[in-house]
Amino acid sequence: MKFGSLMLTLSASAMLAACASPASRFYTLGGGDARAVPSTQASFYFELAPVDVPQQVAKNQLVVQTSPAQVRVLEDERWASLPGDEVRRALSADLTQQLGAIDVYGTPHPESVPVYRVKVNVQRFESWPGSQAVLDAVWSVRAAGSDTVLTCRTVAQERVDAGYDALVDGHRKAVDALASAISAGVRSLSALPSTAAGPAASAKSKGGANAKPATAPVLPCPSASAATTASAQ
Template identity: 60%
Template sequence: MMFARLPRPPRGLARGVVRGVVYAGALAAAIAMAACSSPTSRFYTLGGADAAANAAPAVAHTAGAPAWLIEVAPVNVPPQVSRNQLVVQTGPTQVQLLEQERWASLPGDEIRRALSTNLTQQLGTIDAFGTPHADGVAAYRIAMNVQRFESWPGSHALIDTVWSVRAVRSNAVMTCRSVVSEQVGSGYDALVDGHRRALAEVSTQIAAGVRAMAAAAGKTPAVAVPACPAAGMSAAAGT
């Protein structure tokens, strides 16, 4: 029996193949290690039971339709914080963008959702924004324009907002300003919880405004638009 001898590959080519295999293996290992060691993003929300718990006592829900409705409009926030990453203050004129600490949705959406939850629970009503409803049912439109939304880690969370309550199909409007600062401990969980508490306080003030507007609308003859419900808040009313 005879065996054919296969030609040997050139010595340089064999060494190149070995080097290529070794390099590819090292590259794959480096990529795997980098993937395993990359930081994990954490996501935060202003909603949840904590926000409602910090607000005023909720009104019990009934099976019947509420006497009046609310419409919570989209919330405007400053452009510098209108992003998914948490933006924290490092000084009076400096901020830091945190890539791994993120909001579950944009801050304006988070604020609107928490505000809607707080108000519907406190007032025992329905947020009918964007939903058709009967013309005979009174409704109050809530608009909010956030002037400052500041996050100071280990110090405080601050919200400075101008808000209004307008009777739908009427010119009656109450316009007020709320500035709330909540002390916070260390860590970003504490910072977000501070924003929840601050927003819960603003929600309580807005709920008081809605009640005052509803009470004024039920009086005959009609009375002037009531003042803002908390001391230190400005009001502009039109009829």
């Protein structure tokens, strides 16, 4: 009886081990090489709002494309945080490094320092294992207190090797490309004269309350991959 009980226990243990789920792996867009500290600090701040991503990928599991019309949710391959948070964190770090400015979203800051508000809406966040990582985003930059808005679209497609590490690295490079386009947009707005950055206020001060607002400048989108022309409204 004792021998039979021992064999039964060992068999049950073996079955449980065979049925046990493999350990999950977690990925982040915030890693990579250490970013150099900017040698000079910008004379402005920026605010990066929470990033919107498509609902079908707004989950911790990696969602990969198996065809243009079909996806697969990978239970054992997961993001360390939700994709929108991952993109925002990596994008904020990139913008801080490229602009030499501080992201003050949700943080008190001196009112005398100009602030550029950045909003990103990700239209596509596609993962094609062994093929490419795609980031298609519409973004805007507005100087706080200004009527001038720069609105552009950036499509970044990064070739990737096999494996999920390579896929995540492709998304990281796509975020870097998006950050470069947004940084150029912020610099374009910061280079405008103060009167151009606030046309309504300028016109009102010159012609009174009934004065017709001056026409805001139309700026080109800074990225060659942008599909629209910047609109200043």
